[in-house]
Amino acid sequence: MSVGPLAVEIVCVFCLAVYLLHKYGDWRRQHLIVTLATLVAWYFSFIIIFILPLDVSSTYYRQCLKDNQPLQPTISPTSSFPNVTYNVSEQSDMLDLPAEHSARAIRQSAQDVTECHEPWSHVPDHILPDLWHVVYWTSMVLTWLIIPIMMSYSSAGDFTVLGKLKTALIENAIWYGSYLFVFGVLLIYVAVNPDLQFDKTGLKVILVTASNTWGLFLVVLMLGYGLVEVPRSLWYHSKQGFMLSHVQFKVAKLSVEKSESEEALEDVLEDVKKAADSVRDHHPYRPYIETILTKCPSWWDGLGQISGPSQGVRNYGALAVPEHMQRNISTAATALNDGAVRPMEAPTEKSLARLNKRVISAVRNHHRTQCQWTLLVNEAIHLEDMEKNAESNDCLFKHSFMPERNAFVRSVYTPSVEWYWKCRVKPMCFKVLTVVLALFALLIVWSEVTFFNREPVLSLFAQFIHLAAKHYNYFQIEVISCLTIAFLCTCTYYTVFKVRVLNYYYLAPFHQTDEYSLLFSGMLLCRLTPPLCLNFLGLIHLDSHVTKDHELVETSYTEIMGHMDVISIISDGFNIYFPMAIVLLCAATFLNLGSRCLHFLGFEQFIGEDDITQEIVDEGRELLKREKRKRQRTEDSESRRQDYQSRAGKATTGGQRSLSGSRLADTLTAAPPNSTANIFHITPSSSSENDHTQLLRDVAPIDYMGQNAEIYDEFNRAVPSVDPVTKSYQSHRNTTAASRSGRPVRGIFDDV
Numbered sequence: 001m002s003v004g005p006l007a008v009e010i011v012c013v014f015c016l017a018v019y020l021l022h023k024y025g026d027w028r029r030q031h032l033i034v035t036l037a038t039l040v041a042w043y044f045s046f047i048i049i050f051i052l053p054l055d056v057s058s059t060y061y062r063q064c065l066k067d068n069q070p071l072q073p074t075i076s077p078t079s080s081f082p083n084v085t086y087n088v089s090e091q092s093d094m095l096d097l098p099a100e101h102s103a104r105a106i107r108q109s110a111q112d113v114t115e116c117h118e119p120w121s122h123v124p125d126h127i128l129p130d131l132w133h134v135v136y137w138t139s140m141v142l143t144w145l146i147i148p149i150m151m152s153y154s155s156a157g158d159f160t161v162l163g164k165l166k167t168a169l170i171e172n173a174i175w176y177g178s179y180l181f182v183f184g185v186l187l188i189y190v191a192v193n194p195d196l197q198f199d200k201t202g203l204k205v206i207l208v209t210a211s212n213t214w215g216l217f218l219v220v221l222m223l224g225y226g227l228v229e230v231p232r233s234l235w236y237h238s239k240q241g242f243m244l245s246h247v248q249f250k251v252a253k254l255s256v257e258k259s260e261s262e263e264a265l266e267d268v269l270e271d272v273k274k275a276a277d278s279v280r281d282h283h284p285y286r287p288y289i290e291t292i293l294t295k296c297p298s299w300w301d302g303l304g305q306i307s308g309p310s311q312g313v314r315n316y317g318a319l320a321v322p323e324h325m326q327r328n329i330s331t332a333a334t335a336l337n338d339g340a341v342r343p344m345e346a347p348t349e350k351s352l353a354r355l356n357k358r359v360i361s362a363v364r365n366h367h368r369t370q371c372q373w374t375l376l377v378n379e380a381i382h383l384e385d386m387e388k389n390a391e392s393n394d395c396l397f398k399h400s401f402m403p404e405r406n407a408f409v410r411s412v413y414t415p416s417v418e419w420y421w422k423c424r425v426k427p428m429c430f431k432v433l434t435v436v437l438a439l440f441a442l443l444i445v446w447s448e449v450t451f452f453n454r455e456p457v458l459s460l461f462a463q464f465i466h467l468a469a470k471h472y473n474y475f476q477i478e479v480i481s482c483l484t485i486a487f488l489c490t491c492t493y494y495t496v497f498k499v500r501v502l503n504y505y506y507l508a509p510f511h512q513t514d515e516y517s518l519l520f521s522g523m524l525l526c527r528l529t530p531p532l533c534l535n536f537l538g539l540i541h542l543d544s545h546v547t548k549d550h551e552l553v554e555t556s557y558t559e560i561m562g563h564m565d566v567i568s569i570i571s572d573g574f575n576i577y578f579p580m581a582i583v584l585l586c587a588a589t590f591l592n593l594g595s596r597c598l599h600f601l602g603f604e605q606f607i608g609e610d611d612i613t614q615e616i617v618d619e620g621r622e623l624l625k626r627e628k629r630k631r632q633r634t635e636d637s638e639s640r641r642q643d644y645q646s647r648a649g650k651a652t653t654g655g656q657r658s659l660s661g662s663r664l665a666d667t668l669t670a671a672p673p674n675s676t677a678n679i680f681h682i683t684p685s686s687s688s689e690n691d692h693t694q695l696l697r698d699v700a701p702i703d704y705m706g707q708n709a710e711i712y713d714e715f716n717r718a719v720p721s722v723d724p725v726t727k728s729y730q731s732h733r734n735t736t737a738a739s740r741s742g743r744p745v746r747g748i749f750d751d752v
Helices: 004-024 032-067 088-094 099-114 127-155 161-192 200-237 240-278 286-295 323-338 349-390 407-412 415-450 460-470 474-498 515-539 556-561 568-590 593-600 611-658 661-670 691-698 713-718 724-736
Strands: none
Touching: 004 032, 032 127, 032 460, 032 474, 032 515, 032 556, 127 161, 127 200, 127 349, 127 515, 127 556, 161 200, 200 240, 200 415, 200 474, 200 515, 200 568, 240 286, 240 349, 240 611, 286 349, 349 415, 349 611, 415 460, 415 474, 415 515, 415 568, 460 474, 474 515, 515 556, 568 593
16 A cells, blocks of 8 residues: 555646646746636546546455455354354245355355455555545635636736726626526525435535536536547548648637727727826826736837837737737828827726726737647748648658757658658548547447446446456456546537637647636646546446446445535536436537538538638738748848848958058058048947848948958959059048948859
8 A cells, every 4th residue: 555656647737737738838938826726626637537546446455355344253162163153045045054165165165265366556444535625615605606706816907906806796797697596496495495414514515516416417418529520530631631620610700809909909009098198197097097008019009009029020929919900000100190080088996997898808819829820820931832842752741840959859750751650641631540549439429328238238438448447457457447438528628618609718839828718727636537537437437326336336426515405407417417418519529510510600600612711711811821921031131131131240250350460550550540531430230220120230341551461352453553643632531530341242242
């Protein structure tokens, strides 16, 4: 008996939660409370998923001990051998047995006990119940109370903590009212039913019943979609042409949403500027304006201007400032300065709170669409590269835009290896994985339909688990349980973040997920994981409510969660027969009935053979071509800039090197003490300069009188010899003033 495996799993699950939070979130930019709440929600949900298999194996071990419990002997004063006490039926059969048979029965019972091998991951019996107490009730408090208030608090526009809390409670009052209504109905049902005992335990069961019933309803809806869509999406990933058309379709639809978010942000920023002009310094509401300005994008300086390190490159951080937004904001600022647009009247605190809420919503929506646009365009460009390289005969993968990789990755992941992996091996892996997951999904659907049948046992997962338990293969029990729970969670949460209605919430890698989406994901994990695990326990017949076996040993998780014995309608009907609706949902998803209905109602969906779908795909293809041209121009401009700066740096280094030694001494001797001759002047760049002006300023001046002649020999040979008058003029200019400009290096204007 050891807690080592449990401790290792707890640490590994914590590292997994921290890694995922670091990948999708940004703890430097997010509030500390949001980071902690999301981490706890993810961590406790993952603990349920990965620790429950240990609980299952320990439960089968306890069941084995109970089934093979040694018989309690009673010593007879008239016999040298102990007699054994049995139940009534067994005792009547054993009355006539001699004493040696009774002793043999005792030894046989002891031998049966020794056959119950202890699991390698078995922990003391009191540890798992204590762990489930903390994990479950903390998750429930987070998902039903804390996280919803935090989500509303983060979106509130009030400027004080009390004001934000008041707004958050008002927004959640509707949801809390529905919860209280359901709880009241259940409470009345228990109170008027004389057969039910209402006490502290019954109250806890009512709370658990209400939570699990709502969670099971969502689980069935999302699981019915995910069981079909997850294997099918993997199959589509093996078909590059289909995936490219689908991504182009999504690019065209997202482009409309992206434009709408940009226009909404423009309107909000214009209102912010008017409010800032109306509320000047020393005004009582000026701190509110400053708070609103901090919520605006970093590339907007609050005066209607686009600020940044360089006007030549419209890219600040991870997102690019749209060109039409630059023009519109500049136009609005000019109109305001000209008096065409008047500032708004003196705003009130409520109006500023509404404006602050609009700013938060607009910035969040704009950030979401920009992140989704960047990820979608990158995926489309990658699919285009794969389609082009699949027809290549040189077996070398060629990128339209070379990704950044370190030297070790480039040495191992060569273009040849990348071509074979992406064009040959990866599609086959997707197809094999599709077949495996499709069979897994069929097993789950069959088990969901038949898990209530006890004799004979039709649930395949129950058969697998019982067969492993019969041979005391606890490791196999844990592997099967972990894989099954993980697949159920994958199908459920895939639906959450893929359905278009819930597209407002997203998880974007590279630290691009906002606080609202992180909190929403944590809330869903805490709300859906417990009923999903209860459903899994029903699949493997470890729930006495399902099997109606009162001799069944319950898991520690079920003992903490309790049973729904208080409400027979839910326990006997909903929780057993409602999962059968998964069959109907899977059939509807397989036939794309939902997409076809939305397409018929005017909400465009990706339908294979459809003229409207093809038009949207063509539109997305043109958008991708334009995006690729923009990226190519940006890359070319950046490469030219780096090339010119390196050439200018070499020229400057060469000019300085020519002044070393005796020439430098002669120059200092010939020049007056206060003279600035032969000194190179490099003017620092300004944020308002364009690319060409910056390049001209970065070029070092050239001395044509021989001190830098060795650097420009080729240039001097190409220039005709100068006449004495010009030479005399240059000599006079060189001794009287510093040479601040000169003839440019050949090729400096090649890009013009």
